[in-house]
Amino acid sequence: MYRVIGSGRSRALRVLWMLEELDVPYEHVPAPPRSGDVVALNPAGKVPVLVVDGTPITDSTAILTYLADKHGALTHPAGTIERAQQDSLTQFLLDEFDAALWMAARHSFVLPEELRQSAIKDSLRWEFERSQATLVRRMGHGPFVAGTEMTVPDIILTHCGDWATAAQFPLKEAALAEYLERMRARPAYQRARAA
Template identity: 80%
Template sequence: MYRVIGSGNSRARRVLWMLEEMGLPYEHVPAPPRSEDVIALNPAGKVPVLIADNVPITDSTAILSFLADRHGQLTYPAGSIDRARQDSLTQFLLDEFDSALWMAARHSFVLPEALRQSAIKDSLKWEFGRSQKVLMQRMGQGPFLMGEVMTVPDIILTHCGDWASAACFPITEPGLEDYLARMRTRPAYQRAQAV
């Protein structure tokens, strides 16, 4: 059994959703970032942390990749062209979506108040809109990002879509809005949301 440490409204939700999609048993410890329990496992104080075989694994994307590879689900085989495309999409989403949302969060409530620059959010929203247009050109023809098969980037993108809604970053591409609506109907997504 895995143990997932991190509040459900953080990137830990990505891990919870993946475990639900895979049908794997887990324990959830909803510890907030920078709490003593988290710092004991990750000196940076960031969540999520996955405990696997009594070893803490940090960074949501590393955790998703580890689980996908270990269980042979939600991923293409390492070394395949499809896996290279999958990894490329993952990196694109982290660089263009996750990083913009994280920078906005930092300037909203993470950084000390004296260091926050609220004006940066306008440029981040502009970049976020531009990135949506690029993503639409990269999306496959099936119900998922890569076509007919759900993979790790689907979890990351849907989580970023939820985060964008909470942060008032508009989804400007109708195709992306349709995709997010479909993903949110998945039973495993809904179970993870309820955790």
């Protein structure tokens, strides 16, 4: 059985959702970042951590990729053009969506108060809006971000959409808003959110 460590209000939600989509059993330990349970497995104190046979795996994207490859689901096979396109989209989302949201979070509540720069959030919102327009041009023709099959980028993008809403980063693209509505309606997503 897998053990997921991290609050469902963090990137751990990505892992919980993936496990729900895969319909595999897991234990959830909703520990906050930098808590004793987390630091014991990840010296950086970051969540999520997935424990597999006593071995911790850190970083949500690494965990999602591991689970997708291990279970042969929510991914394209390694070495295919489709996988290269999937990985390209994943990297785009991490660079353009996740990074902007994380930087905003750092300057909102993560960094010591004397190091926070609230003005940076204006430029991050501007970048986030530009990235949405680029993403919409990259989206495939189908219900998922890359077309007809759900893959790892769908989980990352939906989580970033949730994060953007909570951080008051406007979602300006109608196609993106419609996509997020579809993804949030998935039963596995709903189960993960409830956890």
